[in-house]
């Protein structure tokens with residue numbers, strides 16, 4: 674049997690629920706404190722107007738309707754039976770609390786929904802929202818994932834991309850999420866122009882130390898009209914090659930804890946209106962390159978995860 678070199682999300686869900694589980698994206702009308710002036714008006718330098726929800730239905734449809742439409746599609750096409758509702762676009766815990774509650778309740782009332790996944794920013798994981806989710810988890814016996822866009826642990830880079838938060842807010846939110854028994858999902862971009870391999874390794878170490886349950890890896894895409902696009906056009910930075918990127922992903926996989934499930938090893942990126950996305954290479958080709966490199970180097974997830982739990986004093990590392 675072929676050696677499994679990292680924890681694959683679809684297999685993890687199958688083991689957890691006993692069958693294939695499908696994600697239903699829901700797009701809520703919303704904004705982001707990093708764009709509406711609360712934190713900043715400029716947004717992250719790579720952010721386009723879509724709020725990262727480019728695969729979603731229009732946000733003027735109710736949560737119930739969006740679930741209905743997406744569910745019907747998956748049932749017809751794959752005979753799907755179990756679903757996770759994925760509140761994907763913008764910063765979902767930034768809307769008024771009562772509105773947030775109503776959206777979540779609409780999702781969890783569906784008997785085929787086994788979990789919800791909520792995307793937000795590290796500076797928007799407030800106790801009121803998390804405490805409500807804890808009650809929902811208990812009452813409806815469902816799994817709650819909270820997805821934090823961290824992008825990098827390098828807080829100098831976070832300032833350069835105008836994230837409007839640094840590493841501390843991520844640590845604070847991660848602890849709050851884990852303490853309530855939710856699953857923590859961390860998004861990382863492994864080819865930020867200001868980051869090196871040292872940052873990639875530190876990304877793996879920090880998410881492992883904080884026991885993130887899942888990670889989603891992305892490569893940076895550059896949408897025309899963004900601040901990042903302007904800097905790119907003016908050649909203020911350069912991007913690493915695809916080969917170097919593959920090397921970074923493999924190194925990340927080696928350093929990250931073997932307990933973490935890799936929800937996404939390559940991001941697809943949006944269609945059109947782009948200066949740069951995935952080196953003009955399809956995501957599955959990049960995935961193949963990563964798999965091949967892991968194979969060639971006969972390496973695997975967690976092989977270098979030897980830095981936790983007082984590593985210097987443990988016998989096996991002396």
Ligand code: SF4
Pocket residue numbers: 704705706707708715716717719720721724725763764794822836
């Ligand atoms: S946090 Fe997300 S929605 Fe907000 S500015 Fe950054 S990328 Fe855009």
